[in-house]
Amino acid sequence: MIRLNLLEETRFEKLPVTVYPNQDIASKQVARRICDLIRRKLQNGETTVLGLATGATPVGVYAELVRLHREEGLSFQNVITFNLDEYYPMKPTAPQSYVTFMNENLFDHIDIPRENINIPDGTLPLEEIPAFCLEYERKIEELGGLDLQILGIGRTGHIGFNEPGSAPNSGTRLVTLDDLTRRDASRDFGGKENVPTKAITMGIGTIFKAREIILMAWNRKKAPIIKKAVEGEMSSEVPATYLQLSDNVEFVLDEDAAAELTRFDTPWQVKDCVWDEQLTKKAVIWLSRLLNKPILKLTEEDYNNHGMAQLAVEKGPAYNINIHVFNKIQHTITGWPGGKPDSDDSQRPERANPAKKRVIIFSPHPDDDVISMGGTFIRLVDQKHDVHVAYQTSGNTAVWDDDVLRYMEFAIDFNASIGEDNSHLKSIYDDMRQFFAQKQPNQVDTREIRDVKGFIRKTEAISGARYAGLADDHIHFMALPFYETGKTSKNPVTDRDIELTMDLLQKVKPHQIFAAGDFADPHGTHIVCFRIILEAMSRLQKTEEWTKDCWLWMYRGAWHEFETHEIEMAVPLSPQEVERKRNAIFKHQSQKDRPVFPGDDAREFWVRAAERNRETAKIYDKLGLADYEAMEAFVRWKF
Template identity: 70%
Template structure:
């Protein structure tokens, strides 16, 4: 019966999927499998051939392989490797090259023979590439083929650099990279314009020849493309769907990457559910959007015809379900994000007491506060709460070089106009010019340039916070160390940053905290900032700090994505005037206007993204049958 139930749950999935609690556990399992294959082949005096991937996904896998070598005696002396791809053109000693990546994460730490390592050569003349690719294929065949092939997946659905349009029988070749792929790599190269437009990659046909194929994916960021690869029809638009044709493949996912698979996202479509209030809310919202009816107009036929008959039967009549869910959603809406004084707060998202709250907004970069929750920030200030904002990092990497020069030129001209000595400043300026003329993509700036860029963003942040209504004593710049150190070294110890965060929390003793809840990218600044804050709060809680027991934490999201409607626990509606005030606060961040250094895959300006996102949230509420607002900022409470 258990087997039948599992088959029913996975009936939308067209290939095997293994799901783990987190990427660490998944990576350990894949490493164990690789070690198992190596041992089996060593026992029969046979080399093991492994196909390797690069990028953020396999980093934990390589760490575990290094641990197995150091602590459990797994040897790589008889291992031969073939990497999937390399940018073209690319020098092997470049920071962005996959040669550098593989050395740093794996090869420099194990006993592999460098003669057994094969990585596509990005230094070739273009007319040499075709023959080189044929030879790459011949070498794989000469060594008996790949025993186990490791894959990641890009947001275009590419495996290796096999972009949409790649043929299922394609071999190793030179390809042109998709715009989204280059956008995703832009931070590594100091801007998309520096990302190579081409790459050498193994083909899908090459991958198919492997005896075993494991595709790994982590986090919600990969969830939508994983759903397409696993559940949708085979299509050249999503190259990973071709893996459905192989009987040797397995997808290894963490919970985030698996979250949009049908059995997790809409489980009522594949099995009988254990219905709780949250699942009922999610299902009714889904049904409302699917049949394009407000919640209060949903009928029993709507439930029965869309996989929700069990819910209607067990908890009906359906109108009672509709009313309950409608009220729950309505109760998330509040114009009082700090709590409304002197009222019954049992149906409100925030407490009424204390009437005047100490509110602390954590902003990972110097503009996340106004972009993500500028309207709520303004509302808290207007309501007279004791509002503080803490900018966790300098954000200096996101300032154009020409802006750093422009501000330095202004400082020189201003000093001259006041008859001040400018000799030192002019020398610093000449040094800046000299460095920037020879600066390589993604090369770290000099300390002087970092300082100038940091001051630019600091000034903008102060201007934005003042516009919202804060005085300077309530504006805090934390300059967390990890932000600078992460550019030059791998740092797993955040003790100083945690200590600094605890000190600020102890100084303010907030009743409510607002912090970025963007967890899609586990290696991003937002996630690290959140982890540092969370650890600080946990330590204070263990230390039985008095105020911490009554401190609530609210998560907001950035300019790209919003919480799903069923997740939202506090929805702050904005009037047209408040939207305009928020826009003007964002405009104070002039270095990020027009075209930011790291725009991601969204060409819209940040203020446009923010307005579109909050307007879409308001429309989503309205489609459910709730009042029509100009915009809504959304929050989820985090229990620590």
């Protein structure tokens, strides 16, 4: 019976999938399987042949393998490895090379013989690549094939660098990289223009020959492509779907990467559910949007025809469910994000008292505040709450080099106009120009350049916060140390980051905190900043009475909005407020037109924000609620 239930639950899935609570647990499980394989083969006097992957996904696996080597005596003396791919052209000593990646994350920390390591050669002359690829294949076959191949998956659905259009029987070869793949790699190379356009990759046919294949994926960013790979039809447009043909494959996911699989996203389609408030709300919204019908017009037949008969029986009739969910959504809408004074707040998202609240808006980068919640920011100030904004990082990696020279030239001209000696400033300026002329992709800027980039973003943030109505003493620049590396990779968080946050919280003693809840933030800064806030509050809660009355509201950044069923507070914006928000975003001139790190969305930040807020309002309208110009959405974090 249990097996039948499992088969029913996973009936949309076309290959085996194992889901773990988080990527740390999943990575350790995969590492343990590799460890057991190596030891089993060693006992039999055999060599283990591993196919290895690069990128962020396998880092935890490699870290655990290193631990197993150091602490549990796992030896790699009898292991031969073949890496999936390498950029072309690429020097092995380059920081972006997969040779460097593998050495830093695994090979330099274990006892594998160097002659047992095989990675495609990114330095070959073009005419020698076909022969090299044939030899790569021959070496694998000579060893009896790969015992285990681990894979990640790109957002194009690529495995290795087998991009859309790859054939299922393809071998090791030179390929052209998809534009999305290059955009995803752009931070590592200091801009997409520096990312190689080609790579040498093991083919899908080569991967298929492995006796065991484990594809790993973590975080919500991978959820859409995982759904296509696991539940979609086989297609060259999503090369990972070819793995459906293999009898030896398993997808290992964390809960976030698995979130869009049917059994997690719309479980009522595959199994009986426990219909709590949140799942009921999610299902009714889903049904309304699927049928393009307002919630109050959904019928019993609609429920029965779309896997929700159990809900109608247990909680029905359907119309009562509709009214209940409609009212729940309606109660999320408020024009008083700080609470409406002297009103019944039993059906409102925020407390009525105190009427005037102390508020801290934490902004990971110097523009997240106005991009993500600029309308609510301005509304809170207009409604006379005691609002502070705290910019957690300098954002100094996201300024164009040309802007630095422009501001330096301004400073030199200004000094000259008031008769100041410019010799020292000109010397620094000349050094900057010389540095930029020789600067390599992703090279760390000098301290002076980083300072100027930070000053640029600071002055823009001050301008935006002033426009929102804040006095200068309510604008705080934290410059959290973890961020100040001058590179896209950041330092680990330390007590100093947390102590700086605690100091500000203790100074303001807020009733409300607003913080970026972008756990799929492609650059990672948002989630790091959020965890720092949580740790700071956790420590303060042990001694500080005011923390008991402090609520934390999460907002989303420029990438995507909360799901409608998750939203707990929706602040409607009038056309005039939308314009005021746009003007506040415009104060961040260094991020306008084309930011240094735009992600995979070519739109300007103000356009993304405006269209996202309008889309949220449209969804509410189509559900049968009032039609607003735009809405900003928030979810409360329960301490």
